[in-house]
Amino acid sequence: MPGDHRRIRGPEESQPPQLYATEEEEGPADRDPTRLRPVFARAGLLSQAKGSAYLEAGGTKVLCAVSGPRQAEGSDRGSGPAGAGGEAPAALRGRLLCEFRRAPFSGRRRRAPQGGCEERELALALQEALEPAVRLGRYPRAQLEVSALLLEDGGSALAAALTAASLALADAGVEMYDLVVGCGLSRAPGPAPAWLLDPTRLEEERAAAGLTVALMPVLNQVAGLLGSGEGGPTESWAEAVRLGLEGCQRIYPVLQQCLVRAARQRAAAAPP
Amino acid sequence: MASVVLSEAEKVYIVHGVQEDLRVDGRGCDDYRCVEVETDVVSNTSGSARVKLGHTDILVGVKAEVGTPKLEKADEGYLEFFVDCSANATPEFEGRGGDDLGTEIANTLYRIFNKSSVDLKALCISPREHCWVLYVDVLLLECGGNLFDSISIAVKAALFNTRIPRVRVLEDEEGSKDIELSDDPYDCIRLSVENVPCTVTLCKIGCRHVVDATLQEEACSLASLLVSVTSKGVVTCMRKVGKGSLDPESIFEMMETGKRVGKVLHSSLQKILLKEESLGPKRQKVGFLG
Numbered sequence: 001m002p003g004d005h006r007r008i009r010g011p012e013e014s015q016p017p018q019l020y021a022t023e024e025e026e027g028p029a030d031r032d033p034t035r036l037r038p039v040f041a042r043a044g045l046l047s048q049a050k051g052s053a054y055l056e057a058g059g060t061k062v063l064c065a066v067s068g069p070r071q072a073e074g075s076d077r078g079s080g081p082a083g084a085g086g087e088a089p090a091a092l093r094g095r096l097l098c099e100f101r102r103a104p105f106s107g108r109r110r111r112a113p114q115g116g117c118e119e120r121e122l123a124l125a126l127q128e129a130l131e132p133a134v135r136l137g138r139y140p141r142a143q144l145e146v147s148a149l150l151l152e153d154g155g156s157a158l159a160a161a162l163t164a165a166s167l168a169l170a171d172a173g174v175e176m177y178d179l180v181v182g183c184g185l186s187r188a189p190g191p192a193p194a195w196l197l198d199p200t201r202l203e204e205e206r207a208a209a210g211l212t213v214a215l216m217p218v219l220n221q222v223a224g225l226l227g228s229g230e231g232g233p234t235e236s237w238a239e240a241v242r243l244g245l246e247g248c249q250r251i252y253p254v255l256q257q258c259l260v261r262a263a264r265q266r267a268a269a270a271p272p
Numbered sequence: 273m274a275s276v277v278l279s280e281a282e283k284v285y286i287v288h289g290v291q292e293d294l295r296v297d298g299r300g301c302d303d304y305r306c307v308e309v310e311t312d313v314v315s316n317t318s319g320s321a322r323v324k325l326g327h328t329d330i331l332v333g334v335k336a337e338v339g340t341p342k343l344e345k346a347d348e349g350y351l352e353f354f355v356d357c358s359a360n361a362t363p364e365f366e367g368r369g370g371d372d373l374g375t376e377i378a379n380t381l382y383r384i385f386n387k388s389s390v391d392l393k394a395l396c397i398s399p400r401e402h403c404w405v406l407y408v409d410v411l412l413l414e415c416g417g418n419l420f421d422s423i424s425i426a427v428k429a430a431l432f433n434t435r436i437p438r439v440r441v442l443e444d445e446e447g448s449k450d451i452e453l454s455d456d457p458y459d460c461i462r463l464s465v466e467n468v469p470c471t472v473t474l475c476k477i478g479c480r481h482v483v484d485a486t487l488q489e490e491a492c493s494l495a496s497l498l499v500s501v502t503s504k505g506v507v508t509c510m511r512k513v514g515k516g517s518l519d520p521e522s523i524f525e526m527m528e529t530g531k532r533v534g535k536v537l538h539s540s541l542q543k544i545l546l547k548e549e550s551l552g553p554k555r556q557k558v559g560f561l562g
Binding site for chain 1: 379517
């Protein structure tokens, strides 16, 4: 590509030196399986977005912005292939378009800016978890765009993105039934280890199974669930889901405070 | 997914019926429709299978090709999934319409298959250099509800049917390696599909959940739980699908139902596949005419 000086592409076959390096440490330190890393949340940071939120939990940093509602593309065509089956006013219901992007420097290895199928899967998971909470019936023929940008992946990235996205939606003034709080879990390989709440990146890499739960705390309804790996029998997964739901309930007060603070700032900044 | 237009009265009819454990076609909440499985329908593949579940028709072809192993797992082969939603299934899939659904299903298949599902070390030819890559291509011919379950059954049957030719690696004096195929066309390795999981989709309709929903039942349900179980009852993947939310208690119930139904599904599928295999090469192939 002549004149493309902004994206410096390395040679075709290049591998990072970490691949050939020896393991850093054997096994993470023992920790309380139910410990949650302290969460820092701020809403209303971006001036150009209708609503925005920044969430930091341990090493995971997510920035989320919401724009809209604006007119939906192709709204006169009716529902698309993945639309609601059979609901006549499907064209009247609003749409939620979610996008999940990882910054190229977010993980240990550089990722190409065009993520591909993993990011699309996470974007679909975001959409499926946020839809139960948003009153899309109040935005007919409109679409709301939620875009989550993962600046640094320190473990349970999807859970942090879910929480940041729902804070951003609330900050944008979108009508919602409840906030959506996400929590990640992972299980180390071995005979019968316990599920660890809010894993760090190292624990996630070594994990045999991972799970992300999204809960609407006040309504006590599970909005999203995505898990895979060698998690063992159903009882083990059920225990993981319970642990995740408890974790979500514990994070909720922090998010309430964050939204109250953002609302106060907005009220103070608004001209009388 | 294909959309179907239902009136409010029809939805109420379905919901009330499900409350009484009676569905429109007379099944109970935990019953599957009649499944027809046939393997070895496409001759150019290493393995193939066709599954008909009610109005849902899936064709899976597995092709084994020699490739380079991934960097992190130098002594293992791997599987690549691709799902194509053909325009025959529903007019919405014309052009690029079916791409979203296809990527969603492919991503779910990647999640379901973890390292213990298929013996990947058996697919290695020489570490760091050559390995077998199994390209599993799924073709959606007709969409009649419950896509994930039928696709997972078809993939399992196709992997059971896959015959990978045995190869030897010969080394030259200069050190360059050559791969030699054995002369006997029937000398092949078969994969063990004991740990290959099958998905069970449980749709929440009203207060109860149903297994194997038709298109009409899917239109009445707002949320479903997709559970993938192996024949031993080990869960490999769990995912909530749909735009509604689920109660935590119903999730636990659905997981138990999924495990129970999954085990029955595995045992009947295994019996049928072994029976089909025992009929030998002289069996009557039904193919696409039946």
